[in-house]
Amino acid sequence: MSMALVAMSHSPLLHTAELPPPPEVQAGVDQSFAAIRQFAADFDPTLVVVFAPDHYNGFFQDMMPPFCVGTKATACGDYDTAAGPLSVNESAALAMIEFVQKAGVDLAFSRHMIVDHGMVQPLDTLFSSLTAKPMVPIFVNGVAPPWVPMKQIRLFGQAVGSYLNTLDERILVVASGGLSHDPPLPRWYETDDGGRNFLLQGRNPTEEFRQARQQRVIKGAAAFAKGELPIIDLNPQWDTQFMDDCASGQPERFDGYQIDEMTKQAGNSVHEVRTWVGAFSALSQAGSFDVTYRFYHPIREFIAGFGVMAARTKD
Secondary structure (H helix, E strand, O other), X not given: OEEEEEEEOXXXXXXXXXXXXXXXXXXXXXXXXXXXXXXXXXXXXXXXXXXXXXXXXXXXXXXXXXXXXXXXXXXXXXXXXXXXEOOEOHHHHHHHHHHHHHOOOOOEEXXXXXXXXXXXXXXXXXXXXXXXXXXXXXXXXXXXXXXXXHHHHHHHHHHHHHHHOOOOOEEEEEEEOOOXXXXXXXXXXXXXXXXXXXXXXXXXXXXXXXXXXXXXXXXXXXXXXXXXXXXXXXXXXXXXXXXXXXHOOOHHHHHHOOHHHHHHXXXXXXXXXXHHHHHHHHHHOOOOXXXXXXXXXXXXXXXXXXXXXXXXXXX
């Protein structure tokens, strides 16, 4: 068994921004994607495990787990991303669920997981396909409080990593999400009855509803880039410290992160970094590792502190 990791921010504005980033910023993003694409090609994984959030396309507040492993998954195709089934290794997913449960960590599972751009963008970036590699999708709640303590996602990630250590595979662990950002998503205590109805049961929207919803985000991003949207700003200092903690090889550092302070400092959707916590915690179970690539830039046009990292165990 050998293990490597790619962590990357995603954004619904990646291919749809009304106001794109400056050319030099976009060039940096493109270069970072080329670097991790080559990293993945060189590693040539036989199994890919993706920790990703959802943005009210597959998981809703009628029943919101802190994390969930999918034994089958289908992409919904939001924000011009690919739609269709993912090549889930069902036997590996089921064995992971049983292993993690026996390790004393509770989790949900889904035999019909719907995923969105949070899961699809890293697969497209790394492999240009939803089905290029056998994979296991892991949903991590990054949008809907109340949140479990950060220690709990660390323990979950370590249990996943312990399971992966039992496999005779080249395993690429992928984290998708974050870093600091506060996009205009509906929030339970700040929306009206119509908004709450969507948060509870917004599955299978009409194409007209989906496009209207996406246009609100696209217009909001353009307004934020111009300084016209009153949301929590990006926080490069917080993002950089978080990436340092990821690179430390000491996942217990994440236990000290306080939920309210995270929101205050880095926005309501900073909790997508739980995907990074899960992935780096999983990697730590394979031994010490080296971070071989790192990129960061605060990109207002994407409403994201945009980070990319690659790491590999020292074997």
